[in-house]
Amino acid sequence: MKLVILGMPGAGKGTQSVFIKDFFSIPHISTGDMLRRAVEQKTDTGLQAASYINAGKFVPDKIVLDIVSWRLSEPDCKNGFLLDGFPRNLAQAEALDKILSEKGMALDRVINLKVSSEEVVRRLSSRKICSGCAKILNTHSDKCEFCGGALIVRSDDKEEVVRERLRVYDEQTAVLVEYYASKGTLLTADASGTPEEVWENLKKNLVQ
Ligand code: AMP
Numbered sequence: 001m002k003l004v005i006l007g008m009p010g011a012g013k014g015t016q017s018v019f020i021k022d023f024f025s026i027p028h029i030s031t032g033d034m035l036r037r038a039v040e041q042k043t044d045t046g047l048q049a050a051s052y053i054n055a056g057k058f059v060p061d062k063i064v065l066d067i068v069s070w071r072l073s074e075p076d077c078k079n080g081f082l083l084d085g086f087p088r089n090l091a092q093a094e095a096l097d098k099i100l101s102e103k104g105m106a107l108d109r110v111i112n113l114k115v116s117s118e119e120v121v122r123r124l125s126s127r128k129i130c131s132g133c134a135k136i137l138n139t140h141s142d143k144c145e146f147c148g149g150a151l152i153v154r155s156d157d158k159e160e161v162v163r164e165r166l167r168v169y170d171e172q173t174a175v176l177v178e179y180y181a182s183k184g185t186l187l188t189a190d191a192s193g194t195p196e197e198v199w200e201n202l203k204k205n206l207v208q
Contacts, residue, residue, distance in 0.1 A: 007113030
C-alpha cells in the first residue's frame with residue numbers, strides 16, 4: 001500500500017499513522033519526525049530547519065524533498081509506505097509524482113483526515129508526547145499513563161505557533177485535497193471521534 005495522510009495539524013495524522021503502518025506493515029515516513037530528529041542531532045539539515053519549525057513556517061521544499069527522495073529509495077519502501085506531513089504544498093505534490101513515476105510507482109490512496117478547526121485547537125492545546133514510549137497523548141498530566149515516562153509539549157504547539165501553522169495549512173496545504181480528488185485517489189475520513197473510532201472507520205474504507 002502506498003499512502004499519503006493529509007489533515008490539519010492536530011487532525012490525528014501521527015496517531016492514525018501508527019494504526020495504519022502496523023495494519024499494512026509499511027514504514028511510516030513522517031517528515032516532521034525526521035526534521036525534529038535532525039534538529040536534535042544538530043545535523044546540517046537540522047540547523048537549517050530549526051528556525052522554520054520553531055516559527056510554524058514550512059521548511060524550504062529543497063530540504064524536505066531531498067529527505068523524502070532519499071527515504072523512498074530505502075529498500076523497506078519497495079512494497080509500500082505511508083507519507084505523513086508530506087506533501088504540504090502543490091510543488092511538493094508535483095515533485096512527489098515525479099519521484100514516484102521515476103521509480104515506476106504510484107500512490108494507492110491519499111487519506112484526508114477531516115476535523116473542525118475548533119477541535120484542532122482544543123487537541124493541540126493539550127497535546128503531549130511521551131519522552132519514553134513516544135505515544136501522542138491529550139492530557140493535562142506530566143506523566144505517561146502507559147510507561148510512566150515524562151510528557152513533553154512540542155515547541156511548535158505553543159498557541160501563537162499553532163495559529164501560524166493553521167494559517168499556513170489553509171494557505172498552502174488545503175489545496176491538495178482538490179489535487180488528489182481530481183486524480184481519484186482521495187479518501188476523506190471523519191477524524192472527530194476517538195483514535196479507535198476513527199481507525200475502525202478508516203480501516204473499513206481502506207480495505208474495500
Ligand atoms: P509536523 O510534525 O508534520 O506537524 O511538522 C512539524 C514542522 O516540520 C512543520 O510545521 C514544518 O515546519 C516542518 N515540516 C514538516 N513537514 C514539512 C514539509 N513537507 N514541508 C515543509 N515543512 C515541513
